[in-house]
Amino acid sequence: MTEPEVSLRLAMYYIKKHLTEQDVKVSIDGAHIKIGKVLHFNIERFLRENNFVKMDEDFGRWQGRYCxxxxxxEIILESIPGYGDVQILLQNGKTLFVESKKVNREKVVRSPLL
Structure with a gap:
């Protein structure tokens, strides 16, 4: 599982389980998506397959708001270095900051997030 997928699955989990009522910020390094003409992770297809729709009208960019x-x-997708991969404002008022890493599925014990 790529780093962007880990971040997005975490954001989706918190939204779908109503663990936050606030928008979730996800910052993804553009190099994890595409370098030159090489596509590493089709983020738009992934979001579409998980029923997320782009809210803003800038359809030429993967960054933006998705619901x-x-x-x-909603998920707010950005590409800001040093920002933290995922920021979630929890219902208790605290903010959860997550730094995601890619995962080798063969070595992972199954969890609800995967």
Whole structure:
């Protein structure tokens, strides 16, 4: 599983399980998506397959706001270095900062996030 997928799955989990009512910020290094003409992770297809729809009208960029029907919180996708991969404002008022790493699925014990 690539680093962007780990970050997005975490954000989706918190939104779908209503563990936050606030938008979730996800910062992804553009090099994890594409370098030159080499596509490493098709982020737009991944979001579409998980029923997320782009909210802004800049369809030429993968960055922006994405929502899923029936959920109040949205994913805000950015590409800001040193920002932290995922920021989630929890219901208790604390902010969860996550630094994601890629995962080799063959070596992972199954969890609800995967």
């Amino acid at each position: 899923i029907k029936g959920q109040r919180a």
